[in-house]
Amino acid sequence: MARDTAAFAGRSAEMVGRQVAGYRIQDEIGRGGMAVVYRARDLRLDRVVALKLLAPELARNDTFRKRFTHESRVAAALDHPHIVPVFEAGETDGVLYIAMRYVEGRDLRHLLDREGPLPAGTAVRIGTQVASALDAAHDHGLVHRDVKPGNILIARGTDSEHPEHAYLTDFGLTKKSLSLTGFTTVGQFVGTLDYVAPEQISGRPVDGRCDVYGLACVVYETLAGRPPFLRDDDMALLWAHQHDTPPALTESRPDLAPRVDGVFARALAKSPDARHDSCMAFVTALRAALGGRPAQAGPAAGGHPATWADESAVPEAGERPQAPPRWAEPVFRTGPWPDRRDTP
Ligand SMILES: Nc1ncnc2c1ncn2[C@@H]1O[C@H](COP(=O)(O)OP(=O)(O)OP(=O)(O)O)[C@@H](O)[C@H]1O
Numbered sequence: 001m002a003r004d005t006a007a008f009a010g011r012s013a014e015m016v017g018r019q020v021a022g023y024r025i026q027d028e029i030g031r032g033g034m035a036v037v038y039r040a041r042d043l044r045l046d047r048v049v050a051l052k053l054l055a056p057e058l059a060r061n062d063t064f065r066k067r068f069t070h071e072s073r074v075a076a077a078l079d080h081p082h083i084v085p086v087f088e089a090g091e092t093d094g095v096l097y098i099a100m101r102y103v104e105g106r107d108l109r110h111l112l113d114r115e116g117p118l119p120a121g122t123a124v125r126i127g128t129q130v131a132s133a134l135d136a137a138h139d140h141g142l143v144h145r146d147v148k149p150g151n152i153l154i155a156r157g158t159d160s161e162h163p164e165h166a167y168l169t170d171f172g173l174t175k176k177s178l179s180l181t182g183f184t185t186v187g188q189f190v191g192t193l194d195y196v197a198p199e200q201i202s203g204r205p206v207d208g209r210c211d212v213y214g215l216a217c218v219v220y221e222t223l224a225g226r227p228p229f230l231r232d233d234d235m236a237l238l239w240a241h242q243h244d245t246p247p248a249l250t251e252s253r254p255d256l257a258p259r260v261d262g263v264f265a266r267a268l269a270k271s272p273d274a275r276h277d278s279c280m281a282f283v284t285a286l287r288a289a290l291g292g293r294p295a296q297a298g299p300a301a302g303g304h305p306a307t308w309a310d311e312s313a314v315p316e317a318g319e320r321p322q323a324p325p326r327w328a329e330p331v332f333r334t335g336p337w338p339d340r341r342d343t344p
């Protein structure tokens with residue numbers, strides 16, 4: 001036990017070539033607050049997988065373990081085009097692991113850091129894909145609780161009408177379940193507070209509408225280049241989610257139709273009852289609000305030359321397919337992602 005626990009904490013170079021459960025570790029993909037994700041070879045089926053090794057302290061937390069076991073089973077049973085398929089989840093020598101499909105691409109966090117605000121069409125397409133994944137999970141009684149750009153993986157899509165394919169990942173892995181507030185025993189919050197719903201903060205029961213809030217925060221940031229609330233410290237941020245009104249999106253994106261502000265006001269309502277009752281209802285309302293925008297000349301926010309109206313990104317039913325949008329190229333540069341293994 002001590003050996004593998006030490007190995008988890010060790011440098012990725014020490015893990016390369018090692019076997020964990022039935023997987024041979026090839027290289028590190030990245031690491032978050034409580035896990036390291038490796039590219040690995042499934043030795044039984046001889047295929048590449050993403051192998052996530054969770055920090056050993058999570059295995060020692062009974063509440064987390066129970067939920068991990070339950071929710072990874074439910075997540076593994078979810079068969080949805082926008083949910084990363086989980087192949088296996090279990091425990092080996094005191095380390096919880098998840099083997100899942102290896103997604104070639106980057107997460108939305110990296111994409112936003114690199115590109116800044118995305119064109120409305122891209123934001124809506126990604127939001128719609130994630131919304132359909134979340135609603136499918138909700139239909140199975142599973143609430144994600146940790147919708148954030150780092151948990152949305154963006155792979156290359158199939159064609160110009162589907163330039164990107166979004167996958168939602170990390171069901172049941174929210175660190176916010178570790179304690180009421182999500183703070184660890186040493187008082188540090190693990191993860192980000194930018195997308196957390198007011199009812200999660202106050203410890204009230206959550207349902208799918210907390211994911212509506214999280215998704216709305218993500219889509220807001222995708223369009224604005226910043227999340228709805230920016231505060232100097234975590235406590236102020238927690239307070240803002242519970243009590244403050246987020247700035248209207250059109251303050252950052254004056255190129256968008258003012259009706260979008262009403263859509264975000266509803267999706268980001270403090271009370272779950274006041275929000276859209278599903279994630280698709282939110283993105284459908286957003287799409288409708290954006291779709292009414294008349295054509296406009298001039299550059300959009302975020303350095304993207306396309307305006308909403310000429311993006312052809314949110315086609316109305318029955319519209320003919322159009323040329324690939326101009327922004328698709330910077331989003332999907334050819335060749336390997338330059339900072340793929342920048343993480344230490
Ligand atoms: N199935 C996968 N295929 C390819 N890359 C993945 C896969 N799952 C996760 N990753 C990548 O691994 C990295 C680490 O993921 P991880 O979930 O540990 O951290 P995170 O979600 O960014 O942060 P946090 O610790 O706050 O959850 C991320 O860069 C993510 O894009």
Ligand SMILES: [Mg+2]
Nearest residue numbers: 032150151170
């Ligand atoms: Mg993650």
